[in-house]
Amino acid sequence: MAKICQVTGKKGNTTAKFIRNRHSQGWKYKAPKKNRTQEVNLRSIRLKTPDGTFRIKVAASVIKSPAFNAVACGLRPIPKAWLNKPTYV
Numbered sequence: 632m633a634k635i636c637q638v639t640g641k642k643g644n645t646t647a648k649f650i651r652n653r654h655s656q657g658w659k660y661k662a663p664k665k666n667r668t669q670e671v672n673l674r675s676i677r678l679k680t681p682d683g684t685f686r687i688k689v690a691a692s693v694i695k696s697p698a699f700n701a702v703a704c705g706l707r708p709i710p711k712a713w714l715n716k717p718t719y720v
Contacts, residue, residue, distance in 0.1 A: 634670050635717035636690040638699060644669040678702070680709055687713060 635642045649667040672691040677684055693699050701707045 633717045634673060635688075636671055636673065636693060637687045637713050637715070637717055638689050638693050640717070641671045641690050641693075643671060676703070678709055679705075685709065685714055688717075 633642075645666075645668050647667050647669045649665045650662050652662045673688045674691055674694060675686060676689050676694070677686050689699070698707075702709055702713075
């Protein structure tokens, strides 16, 4: 399953590094830097509409936004683009 926010399209950052500091002296014990990914903090949200209930994956930072809360409370309709399953392009 793709780890992408269905509202904003946020996905993982692949340029992050994992750094383990060995606290030793000398060039031989230099801290190794390995590649890693920073994944998005996704939450599964259920939105109720007149058509039924939809489950979408949303980033935690988006849940706090007033625009998303207006849709979640039923003040605005759900955009059709949010209901499409995300894929990596």
